[in-house]
Amino acid sequence: MAPPVLEVDHLTKSFDGVTAINDISFSVDQGEIIGFFGPNGAGKTTLIQLLLGLITATSGTIRILGMNLEKDREKILSQVNFSSTYVSMPTSLTLLENMKVFAKLYGIRQPAARIEFLFKLFEIDRLKGTLTRHLSSGQLTRLSLAKALLNSPKILFLDEPTASLDPDIADKTRTILKSIRDENAMTVLYTSHNMKEMQEISDRIILLNGGKIIVSGHPSDILQHYEESNLEALFLRVARGDTR
Amino acid sequence: MNLLRVSAMIQRHLYLYQRSVPRLMEIFFWPLMDILVWGFITIYLQQSDQTLPRFVTFFLGALLLWDLFYRAQQGISVSFLEEIWSKNLLNIFVSPVRPSEFLTALMAIGLAKMIIAGIASALMAWLLYDFNLFVIGISLLPFALNLLVMGWTIGIISTSAILRYGQEAEVLAWGLGFLIQPVSAVFYPVSVLPSFIQPVALALPVAHIFEGMRTVLETGAVPYDSLIAATVLNGVYLTVSIFLFHWVLRVVRDKGLLIHRGTE
Numbered sequence: 001m002a003p004p005v006l007e008v009d010h011l012t013k014s015f016d017g018v019t020a021i022n023d024i025s026f027s028v029d030q031g032e033i034i035g036f037f038g039p040n041g042a043g044k045t046t047l048i049q050l051l052l053g054l055i056t057a058t059s060g061t062i063r064i065l066g067m068n069l070e071k072d073r074e075k076i077l078s079q080v081n082f083s084s085t086y087v088s089m090p091t092s093l094t095l096l097e098n099m100k101v102f103a104k105l106y107g108i109r110q111p112a113a114r115i116e117f118l119f120k121l122f123e124i125d126r127l128k129g130t131l132t133r134h135l136s137s138g139q140l141t142r143l144s145l146a147k148a149l150l151n152s153p154k155i156l157f158l159d160e161p162t163a164s165l166d167p168d169i170a171d172k173t174r175t176i177l178k179s180i181r182d183e184n185a186m187t188v189l190y191t192s193h194n195m196k197e198m199q200e201i202s203d204r205i206i207l208l209n210g211g212k213i214i215v216s217g218h219p220s221d222i223l224q225h226y227e228e229s230n231l232e233a234l235f236l237r238v239a240r241g242d243t244r
Numbered sequence: 245m246n247l248l249r250v251s252a253m254i255q256r257h258l259y260l261y262q263r264s265v266p267r268l269m270e271i272f273f274w275p276l277m278d279i280l281v282w283g284f285i286t287i288y289l290q291q292s293d294q295t296l297p298r299f300v301t302f303f304l305g306a307l308l309l310w311d312l313f314y315r316a317q318q319g320i321s322v323s324f325l326e327e328i329w330s331k332n333l334l335n336i337f338v339s340p341v342r343p344s345e346f347l348t349a350l351m352a353i354g355l356a357k358m359i360i361a362g363i364a365s366a367l368m369a370w371l372l373y374d375f376n377l378f379v380i381g382i383s384l385l386p387f388a389l390n391l392l393v394m395g396w397t398i399g400i401i402s403t404s405a406i407l408r409y410g411q412e413a414e415v416l417a418w419g420l421g422f423l424i425q426p427v428s429a430v431f432y433p434v435s436v437l438p439s440f441i442q443p444v445a446l447a448l449p450v451a452h453i454f455e456g457m458r459t460v461l462e463t464g465a466v467p468y469d470s471l472i473a474a475t476v477l478n479g480v481y482l483t484v485s486i487f488l489f490h491w492v493l494r495v496v497r498d499k500g501l502l503i504h505r506g507t508e
Contacts, residue, residue, distance in 0.1 A: 013500075015499065015500055016499075020500075045503070046500065049500065049502075049503055052338045053338075053497075054334065054337060054338065054497065054502045054503060055497055055498075055500045055502070055503070056494070056497045056498050074340045074342060075340075077338060077339060077340040078340040080338075081338070082334070082335075082338040084334070086331075087331055087332070087334045087335060088330060088331035088332060089330065089331075089332055089335065090256060090259075090260065090326070090327075090330040090332050091330055092259075092260050092263065092264055092330075093256070093259045093260065094259075097256075097259045100255070101252050101253075101255055101256045101259070102252075102335070102339070104248055104249065104251065104252030104255065105249050105252045105253075105336075105339045105340070105341055106339060106340065107246075107248060107249075107340075147335070157338075
């Protein structure tokens with residue numbers, strides 16, 4: 001059996017005495033799609049930031065692709081990528097210029113072919129000469145996702161990836177992510193408030209509340225455990241303090 | 245050091261400047277305004293008092309060189325701000341770019357800005373006032389290089405402050421250089437300063453640079469004592485500023501502030 005691509009061991013993060021992530025441990029296998037789920041302030045975004053090395057842990061360890069994030073940061077970051085609705089790209093550059101810059105940052109061989117492929121995949125190829133500032137929020141999200149797939153990452157971290165997409169493009173994006181996962185065994189870790197989406201594409205969801213893992217498992221198993229019909233109902237229970 | 249990643253960061257700013265008139269103006273407009281205003285003032289002073297024949301040389305020379313320092317500093321701090329303004333900082337910090345590569349790219353941009361602004365300013369001074377900086381160029385070169393290093397240092401310090409305190413510290417990108425100008429002996433010698441401030445001035449490389457440059461402009465000879473003092477101090481301050489940047493980066497990662505800088 002292949003070793004996990006991500007191992008989190010007793011991870012804790014405190015900010016000035018406030019514990020945002022409280023002694024959590026979990027592992028992720030290659031090719032899994034993991035959804036982090038929980039109310040605002042549950043620790044989802046903090047956890048993603050910790051896994052990307054944007055925040056340092058108070059205690060505990062993170063191993064990605066068999067390497068320690070603290071010690072092998074550069075090697076790890078060249079094999080993973082990230083996209084967030086809350087992060088943009090230089091708006092005075094065209095889409096093509098932005099992608100060329102990031103292709104160099106990630107050391108992509110034959111970047112032109114890869115960029116062309118991703119532009120077509122996300123249906124933004126006709127916009128490649130457009131300044132990024134002229135994109136709609138949905139187009140910007142697609143550019144950000146294209147950037148996140150430039151280096152064919154082994155692990156993709158997504159923070160609310162479909163938040164600003166219309167239902168059609170959001171559906172296409174989910175299909176793209178699933179097909180890339182199926183073809184390349186890419187692992188995806190993402191946060192979302194779209195319960196339907198989470199139920200549809202996650203192999204496993206990790207329910208967080210108050211910085212702790214409340215439960216982890218396949219969406220249908222979790223719903224069965226909590227005797228709920230859908231994740232939205234479960235979300236409301238957790239958000240209102242009922243985690244029994 | 246991965247030079248491909250450094251070149252990517254530089255290329256990002258070249259793309260930006262090639263189509264941004266306001267950013268190009270920033271390189272050319274303010275030096276032109278400074279040269280026009282101070283050039284006419286010095287000509288007026290020279291005409292009204294024949295005992296001040298070197299005013300044009302000193303003032304314009306100091307002005308040109310101060311502007312080199314300022315462009316080198318802004319090459320770092322404003323380029324860093326561009327990443328914050330465009331909410332692109334997190335994309336860079338989740339890429340394999342090392343902090344040292346990030347700083348190297350910013351320093352290269354500072355050097356490029358300084359060279360372009362320096363040539364443009366010197367040409368303007370030559371055309372408008374017949375002041376030819378290039379005649380004494382070789383002797384001034386080591387001092388100009390020291391100004392570049394001092395500009396880098398101030399740029400890295402202001403960048404560290406912005407990284408730590410966010411947009412409320414943005415003003416330092418424009419103001420920090422001017423904060424030290426009164427004790428930098430740009431337009432007057434250190435001896436003019438009150439005695440209790442002189443040690444402060446002499447602790448800054450920039451005062452030695454301008455003292456040295458005045459000697460070069462006056463005599464044509466290189467004052468090696470000023471040059472050595474400036475170089476040694478610059479080495480110390482640049483090293484400290486680089487350590488400061490790395491330390492601040494650790495602090496913002498620990499406090500979870502990087503996410504705020506990347507999305508604020």
